[in-house]
Amino acid sequence: MTLREDLFADLPDHPETVAFEPTRQAGLARLERFASRTGRHYASQRNYDLGPARRSTVSALSPWIRHRLITEEEVLRQTLAGNSPSAAMKFIQEVFWRGYFKGWMQQHPSVWVSYQHGLHAARNKLAQSVHKNADYQSAIEGRTGIACFDHWCLELKTTGYLHNHARMWFASIWIFTLRLPWELGADFFLRHLIDGDPASNTLSWRWVGGLHTKGKTYLARPSNIAEYTQGAFDPVGQLAQSAPPLSEDQEHPFVPLTFEPPPTQGEALLLVTEEDCHPSFACETPNDVLGLVLPRAPGSAEQPHAFKQGAVEDAVTQFGAQGRALTTQDWTAAVIKAAEQAGTTQILTAFAPLGPIATKLESLQRDLATAGMTLHQCLRPYDALLWPHATKGFFKLKKMIPTVLTELGVADAKTL
Template sequence: MKSSFQSSVVNTLAITPTRDEAIARLAAFMPNVSGYAKGRNFDRPGNQAVSEASPFLRYRLVTEREVVESVLAEYSYESAEKFIQEICWRTYWKGYLEMRPGIWERYKVDNQALHDNLEVDLQNRLEKARRGQTGIDCFDDWVQQLVTTGWLHNHTRMWFASIWIFTLKLPWQAGAALFLEHLLDGDAASNTLSWRWVAGLHTRGKHYLARADNINRYTDGRYNPQGLLNESAAPLPPDGAFESVPFAKVALLRDVHLPSLSCCPAGLLVIPDDLTPESGELSETPFSSICVLSGNDVMDSFNASPKVRAFCEGAVADSADRLAAHWDGKVTECQGEVIPTVGRASPDNVGRRERMRVYGGSVNCWVDGVVTWARNEHLKSVWYLRPPVGPWGDAMDDLRSALKAQGIKVFEYRRRWDSLHWPHATAGYFRFKDGLQDRLNRLLG
């Protein structure tokens, strides 16, 4: 049974942010996987050539592993190769940013500096672009589509970013921020690194130039911005982000074990970057209490639009409902500052599922919300799937310190999928892709 909280946020969206919806959409797309390579570059209204699965994958309402597994249950690797490779672009970008968190830090600093020192001319040009009033029809329409639907086709995102950077000569960071604000799938790694890729900052010296002929062809003639685009711009000069960032290794997390008595009561914290912990390594661990929260402060940090907030909140509510069903518990809704105390968890209720409580909802201050939950529940340890570099990742240092200050132990886990693939995201995608099939064989058998 769905909570009333969930149905109220879901009503404001055109797509339902639930795992059931993700699975149903992927099942409906499955017959189209064979035609994916041929059709994926066309941006056609209502076309079935791409999956539109990205908002679901972004919050891991369904995981990359699950999608690849279900594709390989129906297709050979060779016949579904292009689709599998595209799914794995997401994995590659995440691994790449995870090992170069300085790129994300630098992006945030640059954006703030831009905002603090905005000259009038640039401010006016940015406003025109953000409102879709540049006079370039296709671009102006895409801005409207971005704002009203929260989604753009991949090829359109490439044209958009290229026109923004090379024709309108606007800072790429401001374009990336506009995408994060409005995309339902807005994701620190895929977004920041794709903008850098278009600008020529990822593969040094190689940039992506939008051409009128190409737009005309792949929009079936709906747009033809002949003479309006800068089709001969040079890539942006290197910005030093590669050099200045330490190359941090991704830590392999320990195998999951049952909480020892000294760690009980143990709580599971579910972070919006991965909303399906019941599928995977933590699925059998007996927790005393579960908390699935989104935070207004985290959403504010990237100025998330009401649609993005509604999608995330709906996904959080869906996760709370599912986890309650999986761990045989009951959902208690949290809102604002309120994390109710429902009862006291104790070491003896580990595994006694009739007493499991699942807290879900949206709070104003995410770290405070989680700490209040852990304190109210008298938890001795908090377990979670570690969020990747991005807005939730940004809050983790504060959260770890706050929990430790309460004497609560923290256990972080990473999915095997990520641990296996991320360390290979050291250079370009083509090198990552080289060992992909072998790695999938090892993981999936």
């Protein structure tokens, strides 16, 4: 079975594939190419999923932004260099959604813990039920008989990427038509998406299922799919006709943000992780640079791991020959050795939001303290500015976008 590019061969759109090369240079090149389309073009075309050979409707910048090979601030600055804020507002809002999800989950940390518990429980149920496991295997292998869903499954596994609209349709079909646990779907995405982000992915799946915005769900409709794939798919009679919201017993309390300011001077080892591959803001002239990548987890696809590894390696090269990147499970030994060679007991790294890297850094921090070393996580100024506004729904943050753009210095208050 191969990816059915021929489905989109006759569409009236210029071919435009995107090669997701894990380098800052490639990300900047894609940003330069798409910047002129972040205005009216994006606003009118962004919902059309025309397949992997027709990516001109969207920026496809998410893999580079996710790992901050390029930053949100750079994207906003270049967007507003060629468009008025009003013309580019749809695109600007999409950039801010990423920061909203990160900030919201950081201030509701029990959501991530609850997802982990739910995923564990869902896997246990699969192991106990032949029928449930068969349904799950049919879904992740693209054998449901729903052509659009099966195609997106294959596209994801082949390319490591899906159009955002397809992600919404996919999640809705998974939850309401196939009636599979949302946690398993979120996990499937994280294992295959090269732009997979714990906050954006978890909260997007919760939003589709009616857990993030209580009672508000997203129903994939055949007519919508037919319209925005320009007739490539039309699953009439195959999809659920209603989307009753999921429920949960647990509440997720708000936890205020607290960050310790990093040291302003002194020698340091700079640690680069997949969470921020442009970390010069944390330490412009480190004694040495070390990049660390976790080994590929069992069941995870090769593409996301290869992109993470390449991104960290590229980040390290930005500091010259002194830097190096390692793929290892034992971060403690690697950091202690690098710090000793660099002649410092102080390690700086970009702040890691909730997720596997944050968990790894927490463990690393405890181990380093025992060894007489200190790990400081430096919060990027963009996040420090944005996250305090991500306490409730996106609308609250949306109202603050003009203020944030002005404070970032990427837009003149007079034009907003």
